[in-house]
Every structure is written in C-alpha cells, then in structure tokens.
Amino acid sequence: MSTVTITDVAKHVGVSVATISRYLSGFTVRNEEKIREAIIELNYRPSAAARNLKSGRTGIIAIVVPDITNPFFASIVEGAESAVGEDRMILLVNTGDSREREEKALSQLFGRVDGVIMAPLTEDEQGPSFFSQFGLPIVFVDRVTKDGEKFSSVLTDNAKGAHIATDYLISQGHRKIAMIGGPLSTTPGKRRADGYRSALAKSGISSQVEYFIESDFSEAGGYAAMCRLLEEEAPPTAVFVANNLMTIGALHALRDRGVSVPQEISIIGFDDLEFAELVNPPLTVIARDARLQGSQAMDLMIKHLENGGATPPEHSMVDVQLVERGSCALPRESQKIRSNKIDH
Amino acid sequence: MSTVTITDVAKHVGVSVATISRYLSGFTVRNEEKIREAIIELNYRPSAAARNLKSGRTGIIAIVVPDITNPFFASIVEGAESAVGEDRMILLVNTGDSREREEKALSQLFGRVDGVIMAPLTEDEQGPSFFSQFGLPIVFVDRVTKDGEKFSSVLTDNAKGAHIATDYLISQGHRKIAMIGGPLSTTPGKRRADGYRSALAKSGISSQVEYFIESDFSEAGGYAAMCRLLEEEAPPTAVFVANNLMTIGALHALRDRGVSVPQEISIIGFDDLEFAELVNPPLTVIARDARLQGSQAMDLMIKHLENGGATPPEHSMVDVQLVERGSCALPRESQKIRSNKIDH
DNA sequence: AGGTTATCTGCAATCGTTATCAGTAACGAG
DNA sequence: CTCGTTACTGATAACGATTGCAGATAACCT
Missing domain, CATH: 3.40.50.2300 (Response regulator)
Known part of the structure; x- marks a missing residue:
C-alpha cells in the first residue's frame, strides 16, 4: 500500500535521497518546487520508525x-x-x-x-x-x-488539604469525625490520613480507630466504608472522604439508607467535581487544580x-482550597439548640 | 547511558547477534541460560524503534x-x-x-x-x-x-435514543418540548435532532424553531442554551438535552435561575453519569454502554x-435504554389537576 | 566408524532515514 | 587563467534489529 519511501521521491525527482532528506529538514535545495510536488503526488510520509532509529x-x-x-x-x-x-x-x-x-x-x-x-x-x-x-x-x-x-x-x-477539611468539621462543632481514606500505601492515601489525624490531635480530639477506614479510592469502596460507619454503635456526625469516587459511593450509601445530608451527617470530600454543586445537598470539598x-x-x-x-x-x-457548599452543618446534638441555623 | 544493544549482549555471551535475536523470538538456541543471564546483567532492552523499522x-x-x-x-x-x-x-x-x-x-x-x-x-x-x-x-x-x-x-x-426520550416527555403530557442539541455537523448531533423531530412529528406536534437550539456539547454551551430557552415568551415545559456535559450546564442554569426540576420544567439527558442519581432531582437519562x-x-x-x-x-x-429517575414529571398545567402524582 | 538427517549457527542483506565527507558547479577576485 | 569561496549534491556508512542462506555441529541410524 502506501509504502512509498524517500528513495521513491528521490527517483521521481531525479536527485539523491540525501537531497530529499535535506529538504525535509529545512535546508535550502535546488529543486524545492519539484520535490514538494513529488511528495504530494506520491503521497509520501516520512517513516517515523526510521527516524526514531536514527535519532x-x-x-x-x-x-x-x-x-x-x-x-x-x-x-x-x-x-x-x-x-x-x-x-x-x-x-x-x-x-x-x-x-x-x-x-x-x-x-x-x-x-x-x-x-x-x-x-x-x-x-x-x-x-x-x-x-x-x-x-x-x-x-x-x-x-x-x-x-x-x-x-x-x-x-x-495533601496533608494540608486533609487538615483544613477536618478542621472545618471541628470548627462546626463536630467531635465524632470519621475518615474514609485511600490505601495507606499510596502518597495521597497516607498524607491525607496524616492531615486528618494531626487536625484531630491539635484540637485534643482522640482519634478512634473505628472512625478511620482504609478504603481503595473507588466508588464501591466508598459505599462499603460508609455502610460500615453507619453500623457503628456511635456513628460519626461528620465524615471526611478522601477522594471524589469514594465520595460518590458514600453519598450513594447514605441515599440508599435514607440518611439525610447534612441534617444527620456532614460530608466533606477531597477533589471537586463538575457536578458537586448539583448534588443534593451541594457538596463541600477540598479542591485543587x-x-x-x-x-x-x-x-x-x-x-x-x-x-x-x-x-x-x-x-x-x-x-488546595476549601470550597464551602452545603453538605456540612452543625452536628445533630447542637442542632436542637440552635436549630435556626440548620438551613439558612 | 542505557544504550546497550543486541550486539553488546552477543559479545558478552560470545555468539552472533543473530543467535540473540533468535533467542528473543522464541527459537531454541544452545546457550539459553547464558543469554538470559547476560540480558539481565547488562539490562538489555530490545530497541522498539529498530523492530518497528524492520517489521x-x-x-x-x-x-x-x-x-x-x-x-x-x-x-x-x-x-x-x-x-x-x-x-x-x-x-x-x-x-x-x-x-x-x-x-x-x-x-x-x-x-x-x-x-x-x-x-x-x-x-x-x-x-x-x-x-x-x-x-x-x-x-x-x-x-x-x-x-x-x-x-x-x-x-x-442515536435517533432511537432521541426518539425514546422525546416520546417519554410526550407520554407525560408535554407539548412544549425543547431540545438542546449538539452541532449538526456531528453524527450524534444530527441523528439526535432527527430522533427528536420524528417523535414530535409522529405525535402530530409541530416542531417550533425556537425550541431547538444547536449548541456545542459543552457545559458552557448547555448553560447558555438553557438560559435562552427560559427567556422565550412561552418557555418549554420539558427539555431533551443531547449530551451529558450540556445537561450539567443546563442544570446549573436552572439552579442559578431558581427554576425547580421537575416541578417547573422536566429534563431528560443523553448519556448516563456516575452521579446522575445523586443530583437533585435524580436525573432521567437515555443511557448506553x-x-x-x-x-x-x-x-x-x-x-x-x-x-x-x-x-x-x-x-x-x-x-440505548431509558433510565427513569426523577427529573421528569407532568407538565405544570396538568399538575394542578393531578397534583397527587407529582412526587410519588 | 561412516553416512544421513536434524538442529543450530554466523554472515550479510535489509528496513527508511540522517550525518559525514568528498566532490562539483558557479562565480568573482586577483 | 587560476585560485578560493560559496552553495549545493551524491555516495556511503551508520542506527539496532530480523531473516534467508549456506555452512557447521550434533544426533541418529545402520
């Protein structure tokens, strides 16, 4: 088929292959016009493979x-x-x-x-x-x-982002804060867990093991993790979910269980999504470019x-930066007292 | 650097390059063991470029x-x-x-x-x-x-999918049905517009020009198109949006304008999304694999x-298949009469 | 052991390009 | 008329691998 080489072009024009090659690399040659035409007429395309080998x-x-x-x-x-x-x-x-x-x-x-x-x-x-x-x-x-x-x-x-997210939940009055994390063998998995723990420690909140779930950054993983959290004797009032896919999974789990966000549980995610403000409620996240x-x-x-x-x-x-939308609110306990602030 | 060739391996073992080549292509050769070792020791990787050129x-x-x-x-x-x-x-x-x-x-x-x-x-x-x-x-x-x-x-x-979507809206009682379409120069843009028109025609609904907007399959395009539709003297009661990104844009526009879906306007999209059931309301779409x-x-x-x-x-x-969720409802006019059916 | 296969081996050509090097033509200066 | 300079050209050797061919080695049989 289209196996036309530099030699064919050279023959067609009546010069040596070297000249064609020089023309192709931008040197000035005598029969530029003829060469240009020949290339088009023969539909010649330089072989990338040969060039790779040479260069x-x-x-x-x-x-x-x-x-x-x-x-x-x-x-x-x-x-x-x-x-x-x-x-x-x-x-x-x-x-x-x-x-x-x-x-x-x-x-x-x-x-x-x-x-x-x-x-x-x-x-x-x-x-x-x-x-x-x-x-x-x-x-x-x-x-x-x-x-x-x-x-x-x-x-x-990552650590900073996770720290901000956790701090944000703490500042709203949450104390029972869980995290659905990524694999600790990955950079973001580890660093985000670090940020979460350091924020808790800074505020003097002891981090309970059952509130940290190491998941896998997948939607299914987020779903399963959220289910496990809901089955705790004292379920968390807020959850920091360490990536976008797991956040989607977690939201699915909450929807399936009929748990309302943020009334019953606050959710903050990591990584923004095109549709984050379209979900119900609009998702508060840590975003980055x-x-x-x-x-x-x-x-x-x-x-x-x-x-x-x-x-x-x-x-x-x-x-990283915090994008405040509507998926976080005061924890349930305080809502009774300051219920006027629930949905502004 | 790592510029070790088949020749180096051959020298190291004490055979010809041909033998190494044959070993690499799976033929049985005498010094298999030695060759294997040499390849590892020298960290030899066959040059893809040379192979490409030959083959x-x-x-x-x-x-x-x-x-x-x-x-x-x-x-x-x-x-x-x-x-x-x-x-x-x-x-x-x-x-x-x-x-x-x-x-x-x-x-x-x-x-x-x-x-x-x-x-x-x-x-x-x-x-x-x-x-x-x-x-x-x-x-x-x-x-x-x-x-x-x-x-x-x-x-x-595409035509079938668009037809189903439009038919679905018609079956719910809508008559003022708009479409936010893709570029008519693209296959899906054209075919989906065809399906929309044929469905309208089949039900004897005349297709008004101002109800069809040719957009560009982008989120921004969907946003702008929806805004234009809302500014119509007689805005549509339902809109078929021809792809996922434009649907996101259209929903953003509706949210920004405070128009509620599906109470004030019904939306059906083309192409499912991970989060389609998480948005408010859950999105009804035409899906495919x-x-x-x-x-x-x-x-x-x-x-x-x-x-x-x-x-x-x-x-x-x-x-294609219709995935019924919650973003389509009876048109506003009929809602007064059969208001018990609005949100089941 | 000698002859016949069956296997394996090295040589060299080849894939399409580019870099090198020697060479030629044109031209002006001396 | 010769010389040097400029501006191009063509032949040829790489680049690193694969493959047909012919020769070498080993294996087998009688």
Whole structure:
C-alpha cells in the first residue's frame, strides 16, 4: 500500500535521497518546487520508525495513570495534553489499578517513548533501583514512590488539604469525625490520613480507630466504608472522604439508607467535581487544580528532555482550597439548640 | 547511558547477534541460560524503534477523541484499553475540540501507529479521500465522517435514543418540548435532532424553531442554551438535552435561575453519569454502554490488523435504554389537576 | 566408524532515514 | 587563467534489529 519511501521521491525527482532528506529538514535545495510536488503526488510520509532509529528520539511521552475514568486523572491527562506542544504526542497507559499491568506497561515503554509521567499505584514500587535503571526521564504526578525525591514530581499539599477539611468539621462543632481514606500505601492515601489525624490531635480530639477506614479510592469502596460507619454503635456526625469516587459511593450509601445530608451527617470530600454543586445537598470539598498538575508535570518533562537529562529533580506543590457548599452543618446534638441555623 | 544493544549482549555471551535475536523470538538456541543471564546483567532492552523499522509494525493503536474529560469518552478509552491485549498499547490523542489539532495529529500518526480508532470532530472531514489515502486501518467510534460506510464503525442508535426520550416527555403530557442539541455537523448531533423531530412529528406536534437550539456539547454551551430557552415568551415545559456535559450546564442554569426540576420544567439527558442519581432531582437519562463501544471498536481494529487489512468494514450499533429517575414529571398545567402524582 | 538427517549457527542483506565527507558547479577576485 | 569561496549534491556508512542462506555441529541410524 502506501509504502512509498524517500528513495521513491528521490527517483521521481531525479536527485539523491540525501537531497530529499535535506529538504525535509529545512535546508535550502535546488529543486524545492519539484520535490514538494513529488511528495504530494506520491503521497509520501516520512517513516517515523526510521527516524526514531536514527535519532534515538520518539517524540512521544507516556502518561501512566491508574484509572482514566476518574475525572481527576482525566483532567491531569488533559492538562498534560495542553502543554505537550507541537512536536510531541502522548501515549496513555491506563493500568486499571493493577500492579501487574503497570509493571508490564513500564517495561514495554522502553524505547517507545522519550519520557514517562506517572502516578504510581503504590509508594513501594519494585525496589528503589527500578526507576533509576529505567534509563528514561520520569516525572511523578499526584503520587510518588519511596525514593521519589530522586525524580521530579508535581504533588498536592495533601496533608494540608486533609487538615483544613477536618478542621472545618471541628470548627462546626463536630467531635465524632470519621475518615474514609485511600490505601495507606499510596502518597495521597497516607498524607491525607496524616492531615486528618494531626487536625484531630491539635484540637485534643482522640482519634478512634473505628472512625478511620482504609478504603481503595473507588466508588464501591466508598459505599462499603460508609455502610460500615453507619453500623457503628456511635456513628460519626461528620465524615471526611478522601477522594471524589469514594465520595460518590458514600453519598450513594447514605441515599440508599435514607440518611439525610447534612441534617444527620456532614460530608466533606477531597477533589471537586463538575457536578458537586448539583448534588443534593451541594457538596463541600477540598479542591485543587488537576489540569495545572498535569501541565506542570509536562513542563517539567519537556525541560528535562531539552536539557539532556542533566537537570536536577524539581518538586512542585499545587495548592488546595476549601470550597464551602452545603453538605456540612452543625452536628445533630447542637442542632436542637440552635436549630435556626440548620438551613439558612 | 542505557544504550546497550543486541550486539553488546552477543559479545558478552560470545555468539552472533543473530543467535540473540533468535533467542528473543522464541527459537531454541544452545546457550539459553547464558543469554538470559547476560540480558539481565547488562539490562538489555530490545530497541522498539529498530523492530518497528524492520517489521513495519509498531504495536500501537491510536485513539483520537475530542475531549478526554468528558466521562463518555473516558469510558470509551477505558473500554478500548481493556480490549487491547498483551502486545499492543494505546496512543491517546485529545484534540480538544480543535479541528486544527485533529488534522495535525492525524498526519503525525502515520508510521507511529498500526491503526486509528477515532471519534471525528465533524462529519465533513478534509474530503472523502483523506482517510482512504491515509493508508492506515480506521475504526470510527460514536461518530463517523461523510464517507463513513467505507470504514468500520461502532455507533449508538442515536435517533432511537432521541426518539425514546422525546416520546417519554410526550407520554407525560408535554407539548412544549425543547431540545438542546449538539452541532449538526456531528453524527450524534444530527441523528439526535432527527430522533427528536420524528417523535414530535409522529405525535402530530409541530416542531417550533425556537425550541431547538444547536449548541456545542459543552457545559458552557448547555448553560447558555438553557438560559435562552427560559427567556422565550412561552418557555418549554420539558427539555431533551443531547449530551451529558450540556445537561450539567443546563442544570446549573436552572439552579442559578431558581427554576425547580421537575416541578417547573422536566429534563431528560443523553448519556448516563456516575452521579446522575445523586443530583437533585435524580436525573432521567437515555443511557448506553460506552465501555462496550470502546472495546468493540478495539476488537474490530485488532480483527482488521490480524486479517491483514482484507476485512470488509463492519458496522456495529450499541443499544440505548431509558433510565427513569426523577427529573421528569407532568407538565405544570396538568399538575394542578393531578397534583397527587407529582412526587410519588 | 561412516553416512544421513536434524538442529543450530554466523554472515550479510535489509528496513527508511540522517550525518559525514568528498566532490562539483558557479562565480568573482586577483 | 587560476585560485578560493560559496552553495549545493551524491555516495556511503551508520542506527539496532530480523531473516534467508549456506555452512557447521550434533544426533541418529545402520
């Protein structure tokens, strides 16, 4: 089929392949016009494979994420896309939360891409040496591995976000505050749990084990965790849910059980959602700019690539902020007293 | 750096490169053990570029979508990912609804990928010849171009879905039914408008021009369109919104204006959303399986690839279904009479 | 042991491009 | 008329892997 090579073009014009190659790379050559025509007429497209082999570059940057249907990661990808520029493209790898797929993908990537932007599944990846011997520039986004300091990263201030969220609940008078957390083996899972605990400690509230549930950042996980909390002898009056998908799950659970938010229980989530103000009640969340994280990660990657890998790792931190909407209220006990303040 | 080639391995073991190559391709060779060790010791990874050049295959399939942050397209990508198999990967191209980026991406793709799964921006792409001369297998998903019949495709029964949605509103007694549609230059935009009109016609309702707004499948577009509808002299009592993002926008508009759903206006959307039952009120929608569309598209692509391009194009159609929740009710006029039926 | 297969091996060509290097034509200056 | 300069050109060797071919080795049989 369309297997027309530079040689065919050269023959057609009556010059050597070198001339065509030079024309393609922007040098001035004698028969520019003829070459241009020949290329169009023969429908010649330079072989990317051959170019890769010669140059050692592919012009492709991989993005490895656990779950592309999570709007947060979709936004990261979109942000990265927006910063990728003219002459590079993005190879998406969706590991589907499977360690096995992640490993395989990573080994497949070598030679196909110039660099990897990734949100690793867990912090304890295949030994500290793995990424070092990987031989490709790496930028971590949202999550890092144990030896993450050696590579550039773009993170969120997870602990701060969780601290703010918990503090907010405390300031409303809550004392029985639960958290539905992510896996403690992940960066955000661990840091958000830290922030939650430190906020409780600062206010002199003892953190009860049964109020912290380690879940898995999935909707189903959030659903199950909320069910467990509701079955406690003394259910919490407020819950901090550590990511968007689990928040959706938790809300589903509450709806199915007929528990009203925020009258009976207050909910604050991590990561904003397109529809957060449309749900009933509008969701109060800790928000951050996922697109920005993606574009920053891409910027760092490109910087590494252009500087020939001699750049020291940089660590960037994206800020978080509290978006107050309607899913948090005074705890039930105080509502009796100050019931005029329930729904303003 | 990690620029160890097959030649280095061969030298290290003391055999020819051909032997190493054969070992890698699964033939039985004499010094298997030694070769295995050498590969590990030297940390040798075969160069994908060289392989591509020799074989003409890349093992990469491109997916071109207009907007990866749209959950629908994210699900398509996820579905495709799940069907891609062991020895192929996905190259994601997010065109960001820009025709220019789409064109450029497509031309960049040649030689980098073995095939392209795409949801084209509009039906009238760069002339019918473009894709034919593209020289790569193409599978259309969700949308096609003018000459789409020549290539395999996985579509939804858009007209049927729109028909069902409109019929549903009619059956509830609505007569002033508006539609917020997508661009008529796109497959789903056009077909859904067709379905809406045919349903109206079947029931003898004349379709008023001011009740059909051609928007752009974006949240902002949905917002603006809903605002325009509300400013009509005789605003509609029900609106069919032709995709998920515009539905979110429309709901935002209604919330901002203080118009209550479904008491004052009924809303039915196209495409389900994770949180559709969490919004207030739970959203009634026309749903379909986006993951399935993605995986079917990938299956078709792989079939083409394995059959050496000699396969005739296949056209698959994914079914739609009505998911009744709470965002549609009897029109206001009838509510006075049968008010007991408003909220069951 | 000698002959015949059955396996395995190395050489070298090849994939499509680009970089290098030597070479040619045109032109003006001396 | 020769020389140097400028501005291009063509042949050729890489890049790293795969593969057909012919030769080498081992295995088997009589």
